[in-house]
Amino acid sequence: MQLPGLSSLKNKHVLALIGNFVISGFSFLTIGVLARTMTKDDLGIWFFFLMIYGLADAIRNGLLTTATVKFYAGTTPERSAEVLGSVWYLGIALSGILALLNIAAVPF
Numbered sequence: 001m002q003l004p005g006l007s008s009l010k011n012k013h014v015l016a017l018i019g020n021f022v023i024s025g026f027s028f029l030t031i032g033v034l035a036r037t038m039t040k041d042d043l044g045i046w047f048f049f050l051m052i053y054g055l056a057d058a059i060r061n062g063l064l065t066t067a068t069v070k071f072y073a074g075t076t077p078e079r080s081a082e083v084l085g086s087v088w089y090l091g092i093a094l095s096g097i098l099a100l101l102n103i104a105a106v107p108f
Contacts, residue, residue, distance in 0.1 A: 034046060056098050060091070060094045060095070060098070063094070064087050064090060064091050067083075068083065068084075068087050071083045072084065072087075
């Protein structure tokens with residue numbers, strides 16, 4: 001016997017929303033644990049790292065997602081393969097550049 005209302009949870013949009021809430025909850029708990037266990041200086045460094053990581057990830061994803069949607073939608077299979085190949089190349093190149101910047105920043 002199925003409980004009433006549980007069939008609405010099988011909707012992919014509801015599942016995506018629940019997944020976002022779960023991830024946000026874990027992030028909230030992680031920050032709470034870190035705030036309790038780390039010193040103020042270490043926590044400030046951690047938040048600075050999260051800020052830089054979030055900014056770099058937003059820029060990378062924004063550039064790639066916009067390009068993918070704009071040039072991939074409604075194209076021929078040959079063109080779509082070119083676009084996806086370019087997006088993968090750009091994604092790897094941008095990630096490599098960010099990794100090199102991180103390696104260069106290690107001594108500081």
